[in-house]
Structures are given as structure tokens and as C-alpha cells.
Amino acid sequence: MGNALRFLWGNCCKPSTQESESLGPHGVSAATVGVSALSHDLFHFDITAQVPEGLSQHVVSLKKAQANWYRKLLDAWKETKSPPKTPEEASRLVIQTLKRHQKADVEGLLAFYGLPLPHTLEPVPLSVPVGVKFELQTLPVDAKAVADGDTITVYVDTSDPRESSAVPRDVQFAAIERSKARAAKDYVKADALHKNIIDAGYRVLTGLDNEDILARKYRIRLRGIDAPESSMPFGKEAKDKLIKLVQGKCLKIYVYDTDRYGRSVGDIYSNGVFVQETMLKKGFAWHYAAYDRRPELALWENQARAAKVGLWAQSNPEKPWEWRKDRREGR
Known part of the structure; x- marks a missing residue:
């Protein structure tokens, strides 16, 4: 996707010097075709299982991890009722889907497509249905x-x-002691502590x-x-x-x-x-x-x-x- 889009962007819609300075490394700006670039790359990945060339220059994880991101993003893109149409919507989908991945990878991926970084997005107003506890x-x-x-x-x-203030102290203590036991390779003690944690309605994942x-x-x-x-x-x-x-x-x-x-x-x-x-x-x-x-x-x-x-x-x-x-x- 990247090479084709860069060619079209450079020859058909070549920006002024001032505009080119705002382009992301994928050859697009947040105000133009970053969403289309991401959409095209996900479609390409669906067919070839290949991530875009040049992405590795902007993220810290290797290609195996990158392929995992694109699988998740492809599923999220397909399943959403209304696929992203604006850079802000696309950015939020990426951030939500990859929220448990490294910050450097998420921000590098967004920058690759010229999409807004997390700290630049306006917060979405909360809309909780009536009756929700x-x-x-x-x-x-x-x-x-x-x-x-x-x-x-x-x-x-x-x-x-919401959860942090409600964790029982004995569960917190057991989780800490379990970690120490595993570090010491005392797996019998670690398993016993984990059973206590599970019995209390928690689990260490x-x-x-x-x-x-x-x-x-x-x-x-x-x-x-x-x-x-x-x-x-x-x-x-x-x-x-x-x-x-x-x-x-x-x-x-x-x-x-x-x-x-x-x-x-x-x-x-x-x-x-x-x-x-x-x-x-x-x-x-x-x-x-x-x-x-x-x-x-x-x-x-x-x-x-x-x-x-x-x-x-x-x-x-x-x-x-x-x-x-x-x-x-x-x-």
C-alpha cells in the first residue's frame, strides 16, 4: 500500500513545502488519506498476511508482533458497525484495539499513517444508558x-x-507473595497462594x-x-x-x-x-x-x-x- 499511495500522493496531489512538512511517514497527512491508507493496508494484509514495508522503522516490535496487530485491527475494522471515516475515529479504533500493547508501538503505528496521537484527541463524552449500575x-x-x-x-x-480500592488486603498480600515464590521457583507455595486468590474471586493472569x-x-x-x-x-x-x-x-x-x-x-x-x-x-x-x-x-x-x-x-x-x-x- 505504502509505495502505491506515496506514488499517487507525490505525482497527483503533490503538496506545497509547508504541507509536506506535516505529512506522516506513510506519505499522508491526518487531514487527507491516512484512514484510506490504513484501510488499504488491512485489506492487503487480509489477502497476503504481509505488513507494510517501512513500518519497522517507526515501531519497536518485530514483524511477528506487527502481524498480530494487523490481525486484531482487521477483526475490529470488520466488526464495527460503522468503519472509521475520520482520522480521529481511525485513531481511536487503533488505540482501543491495541490498548494493552506498548505505547511506543501504538504511537509509532499512528504516526506511520499520519493519524492523531492519543494526547491530541478530544475526550469522547460519556453516554451511559439509563439504569446502568x-x-x-x-x-x-x-x-x-x-x-x-x-x-x-x-x-x-x-x-x-473502580477495582483498585476494592481489592481485599489478603488478596493483595497473596499476589505479592505468589510473585516472590515464583521468583524463588517455589511453585508449590505459589500454586497454594493462587488457589487462595481464586477462592476469593480473583485470578493472576x-x-x-x-x-x-x-x-x-x-x-x-x-x-x-x-x-x-x-x-x-x-x-x-x-x-x-x-x-x-x-x-x-x-x-x-x-x-x-x-x-x-x-x-x-x-x-x-x-x-x-x-x-x-x-x-x-x-x-x-x-x-x-x-x-x-x-x-x-x-x-x-x-x-x-x-x-x-x-x-x-x-x-x-x-x-x-x-x-x-x-x-x-x-x-
Whole structure:
């Protein structure tokens, strides 16, 4: 992408001396075609698995890591409802997708495309839906954390301001002592300490740079939908679809309530995609109208019914809440 764009930019739209000084190393400026350059390079990577030439001059990580960035950015670009149209939007997508990578790499990548650096962006006004008790920003989700089509387990970094003040002192102490035990190669002690941490609702995870991250565990029940149970028809398919939507992603979760099983009931967004919407539209869940009256959920279920997709390919699919009731009553 880089060579072709530089040729077109240099010969068709050659800037004045003053303008050329503001160009990024990719041959574009933030006010012109940086977004197109990134879009083109992601398309090129999708076909060839090759990162742009010259990128290594502006970042600190090697090409294997660079390829990992482009895979993540490609997924994020494809999954967002409205692909970035402005340099600011593209910059925010890069920053959000690569937020756990080294600062020098993220800023080098942005500069390569002439996109705004993090400190130059205006803060986005917060818009939290009515009724939300709190918001979670999770660590990347593991596929094993998905129990079925409507329940997942997530972890939140305790360095998050909301979490940091709530970590029990014995958990903090155990995390420090575990680190010391591992450094001394006393893995029996380290494992025992980690078990205590897990029993308290936390876990020590490994970050991208192999650093230890103390994280809090949350069990999430997707608000407003009810997916088929694992042993029901389309139960496996519903779980697989949810895995595909969340695996490896850092999720935004708006928590509204806690159910009788201690799960946080919330709306989940994965790279800007509303997960419940996708599950309903693809026919992998019912609208759980007994607990959520939002009309858009009913609309999305009806659209899937009409198209006979997913579980609606069956003539008379059993409702999961009725299936559970029958088994409780021994029918």
C-alpha cells in the first residue's frame, strides 16, 4: 500500500513545502488519506498476511508482533458497525484495539499513517444508558470462559480505578507473595497462594509482556436474551456463536443488576458490536421478555423467526425456560 499511495500522493496531489512538512511517514497527512491508507493496508494484509514495508522503522516490535496487530485491527475494522471515516475515529479504533500493547508501538503505528496521537484527541463524552449500575472494561476473553449462549466469565484488571480500592488486603498480600515464590521457583507455595486468590474471586493472569495481572472475576448473564441450554437443539451452536463474538476481545459491559445466582446481568459490546443483537438476529437466542421489555429485542427475534435462521429453522422450538421448568419438576 505504502509505495502505491506515496506514488499517487507525490505525482497527483503533490503538496506545497509547508504541507509536506506535516505529512506522516506513510506519505499522508491526518487531514487527507491516512484512514484510506490504513484501510488499504488491512485489506492487503487480509489477502497476503504481509505488513507494510517501512513500518519497522517507526515501531519497536518485530514483524511477528506487527502481524498480530494487523490481525486484531482487521477483526475490529470488520466488526464495527460503522468503519472509521475520520482520522480521529481511525485513531481511536487503533488505540482501543491495541490498548494493552506498548505505547511506543501504538504511537509509532499512528504516526506511520499520519493519524492523531492519543494526547491530541478530544475526550469522547460519556453516554451511559439509563439504569446502568456500573461499567466493566474486561481483559481479553478466553473461549473456555463461555459457559453457554447467554453466560460468560470475564476478568477485569484490578488497576482499574473502580477495582483498585476494592481489592481485599489478603488478596493483595497473596499476589505479592505468589510473585516472590515464583521468583524463588517455589511453585508449590505459589500454586497454594493462587488457589487462595481464586477462592476469593480473583485470578493472576499473564499480560502481553508476560507481566502478572491481578484480575477480578465476574460472571455475566447476557441481559434480555435466553439461549438454548447446552443439551437442547442449537445449544452448541449458540455457545459457539457467542465464543466467536467474544473470544480474545476486551469487552465493554453495562451492568444493570445481579441475578439470584450472583451473576451480573448486563449488555455486552465487543468492538462496538452489541452481542445480544447479533445472537437474536442470527437465531441463537430468544428474547427473554419476562425480564426485559425492550422492543428492539422483540424486533430482532421476529426478524430471525421470519427468516427461519438458527433455531427458528425448527418448526416448533422449545423455549429454554420451559425446558428448565420441566426438568426441575422431573418431567
